[in-house]
Amino acid sequence: MINAVLVFNNNGQPRLTKFYTQLDTAVQQRLLSEIFTLVSARPSSACNFLPLPPLLAPSTSRSSSTEQNDAPSLVTYRHYATLYFIMISTSTESPLALLDLIQVFVEALDRLFENVCELDLIFNFETLHAVLGEMMVGGVVVETGLDKVVEGVRAQGRVAKRPVNEGRMGLTQGIWAGR
């Protein structure tokens, strides 16, 4: 299952934090900064899998294979322009499929906001949560189809574009610069 979904920008500013276990706010922040430290040090040519941050590293020997299935063992990330999308998951998830899942997440946001950019996510973080809520519940993926996710979010009400006077619009042409 997926243990946490995080979105932060190039400076480590969180844009979305979703933990599927109850954690102290302070611990959440610590984990966030540990992952940011790891992820920001990586060159763009590196692969999309992170070593476990110190907070998640198995304290004892890494042998016990059966119990390990419950423990988070995979940190997958994708970098889109100014934003990092991170998923922490157990070994029951497929690493490559998670990369696709992040892509679906971002594409759904793009559909909803039309050329989504960080500013949209800052001002509409509630929508960000709604999209994630359509894709997974309690850490288990419930929908991977782009159309259904978008449809589910739209059903909850009008998705606001960023406030009109907030910067210029229509500047952005490209879709996904990230890999």
Add this chain to the structure above:
Amino acid sequence: MFEKDIYQLIRGLRAHKGKEREYIQSSIRECRKEIKGQDMDQKATALLKLVYLEMFGHDMSWASFNVLEVMSSPKYVQKRVGYLAAVQSFRPDTEVLMLAENLLKKDLNSPDKLMIALPLGTIPHVINASMANSLLTDLVPRLSHSNPAIRKKTIVTLYRLALVYPETLRPAWPKIKERLLDENEDPSVTAAIVNVICELGWRRPQDFLPLAPRLFELLTAGGNNWMAIKIIKLFSTLTPLEPRLVKKLLPPLTSIIKTTPAMSLLYECINGIIQGGIMEAAEGTTEGDEVARLCLSKLRAMLVVEGDPNLRYVALLAFGKITSSHADLVSQHQDVILECIDDADISIRTRALDLVVGMIHANNLQAVVERLMKQLLDSGHASNTTDPAQDYAMHDGIVPRADEEEDELQSPVQPKDPKSTQAPPLPDDYRISVIERILEMCSRDTYANMNDFEWYIQILVDLIKQCPAGLASGGYGSHLASKSQPSIADAVGAELLNVAVRVKAVRPEAAAAAQTLLLLENRQEVFPSATNGGQGVLSAAAFVAGEYASMLSDADAVLTSLLDDSSASLPAHALSSYLQALPKIFTVVTSDQQQPWTYARQSNTTLLTARIVHFLEPLTLHPDLDVQERAVEYLDLMRLASEAASNQQTNEQSDGYAEPPLLLTQAMPSLFSGMELNPVAASSLRKVPSPDELDLEAPININLNMLLQEADYDTDFEGDADEVHKLYHERPSAVVTDYQRPAAQLLEPPNKSSRSSSYQAGETEPLDGEALERKRAERRERYKDDPYYIDSQRTSGTSTPMHNILRSSNGEELDVDAIPVMELKLDNSREASDRERPANPRVASVKKPKKHFVIASDETLGGDDLPATQIAAATSSTAKAKKSLLEVDSSGLSALSLSEDAASNGASQLDIEHRQAEEEEMHKAIKEVERLRLEMQRAQERVQPRDIPEEGMVVKQKKKKKKPKVEGLDEQQVGEVNGEEGGAAVKKKKKKKKRREGDEQVDDEKGPGDGEEEASGPTKTKRKKKRQVTFDE
């Protein structure tokens, strides 16, 4: 007051560049006010702002009640904010959760599908076992909701419910299964079910075997890659249980591998084939060989493909999974894998490193190690502490910053700036793991692959320079930290020592290496100033230098380095090793017998001793005991040596040849030379033959038979079979009688023994004093040469100081038998509890013959012992498997069977029986404890009435504490009392039958229980209630 909405908050944040903290604090203050107001809109807005700020680490747990208020709003938009806030801010200790239960139930039953979706998404985040129990009745019907979106979310929510409350699956699983088998079900609902089954699957694969045909159908139907991946993952856990699946799976998997455009599905097919053991299972058949060839060629292709590091990473991951079973297959590809240890990406390097360790042989060892060394040398240290910009973990929180440029925020087109091409600094943990791997590769199978030890020693010295500053060695002068946490430098040191001891031929080189490491003038070079991580090696180096001091090229210099003032501040274990090396080197330097004892030599020696004494003196007050002891010992030795040296007549004084002092040439060398050190296998101690004269069968206490007879007699009297059992199992050893102060004392003053059936004469009728004395003298005579015989007088006088103290405080002539027995017993019990002797149960059982002494207070603790240790063992074992931070524990599921047919649920029946047996055992133990406690209480009432309230309270507390513990152990997940009450509400008709069985069980147990003292009645009925509930669930 002006109110801000969320947009204004964010804008304000962005406008207050540099003063975000103040701005946030004032905003939170505003929110506090707004959230207390009456206007629901305002409340919801304030809450949304708090949720936003919570993302940046600003605690909002204080608002949990307001969250609840907003959750209960009738407006969807507000309700949504409330639910979001609950998800983000509720913690396991949030108290208002109890109040949320009814709200969740209500919203689950809402006619509006949007409303239902809110609790469905929130429940997984806040659920606990007691709530799960009560929400279950509202959730299960949602499985057949008309909207597929609700159905799929319900399924997943039920899964999370099952994790905290496994019994969820009993009512829910049949319905979920029905959904899965329904071909007309919405595909995304089916996919959600498959996801859940995949999560459940590895815990109880056998329960999902019946679903294999349907899953197979879904796999071949294709369409949804995500689902196909999950099905393959599930099948890889099923194939070991059902070998026939292998043949069935091979064709579709092969065709997917050949045809699918999705790399993720391709990879998971290969992974599934590897993990499910399909490769071995199909070995030999043409299909199997084809598939194995196909998989490995695909994996190899992934490794060499240009431009996609992700594929390299996952391919190495897959290789890693087969190394244990197919080492030969993996080593066929070692050429490409070896290339990966130099990959630009550290994640890939780490994976490759894991694999490479298994591929090392004598021919490639040096090449691989040198490659890794080059890696370490070429890249700088990435020290967290030196670069504040990277030190995010040390900040106390992330402050939202306002420094983002508008343009940057709005330009998703720009790819991230490419980082500089120079090799990035290696993180410390990678560095450590490389060093570990080098040591592992080199020392594998006692250096089986090592051809050149001189080279190895050089590598070890070089490695020291690469040791990152570890926490363990960072504690300069902290004496405990360094010992408990061996750093990587310690491991390198251990290797150096190991080589020096094992390989005689390179000892000179090892000694030279140790010298290099120890010399102060090399310190800058060997331990680069930025890191003190290498310091851990000093301990081993000092030992090598001391042990092989004669091979040191410059022993004087080493001695000077050891004696430097800075050495005194080394960690304790290094320092104690230094202290041990000092006299050894000193001996080598001074013990030359051939040279005449000249004035120069004399003054040299005295100077040296003076320096050593000067170094040692302050260390005699060192906080570490080991250091202190060695310092004291060698200080004296050095003073002796100094005295000997200055008293010995020199050549000049004696006008001729003078011998050097014998202490220096003979006595001191003999202290340190002797048998050579040899490596000893860890298990060899067990193989030491036991001496012939040791006969473990021989009775230690010849009186044993008598004791047992005594016990027989006594237990007959008491009519308690348990006591006999106890006595036989907890053999009263002779040593224990040593502690039997009261009994032994009783024997001493023989005056009025008519009342006391003494310990040694217990079986016979009371003797008069004279006869007793005579008998004792007789016995003493008989056993006087038997060292194992515990003579009351002999031992009381000499070997038990406790007794002495008591005797002196009581007066030598104390007539113990004259003391009323009650008082004596009390005294004894207090003494016993003061000392907390481990031998207590045995003492008690031996003491049984004294019928007035029936219960000492500690005996209860003795009876307590068994369950208590069990619990301790259980908790310690769970504590050992420490939960990872984000882990959602699913271990509760493994105890629950999903085979739902009431008739054939053999497995769950077994589970229940098992649990019943466990419970019975626990029940018995508790009963015993309670009985003993009661007896003790009564005894105390008799003895000292004023103590009762106090003591009684203590006992009660214990009982309370113990109960939930015991229950918790049995039930694991249930625990909470209100959960149990709720359980009654969820009772299903189907379970009636089982319940009746449970009741019968209770009745059965009631039989023997009836004969108990009525005082234990209340607690018993309480327990019975709990038990009954257990069966219901």
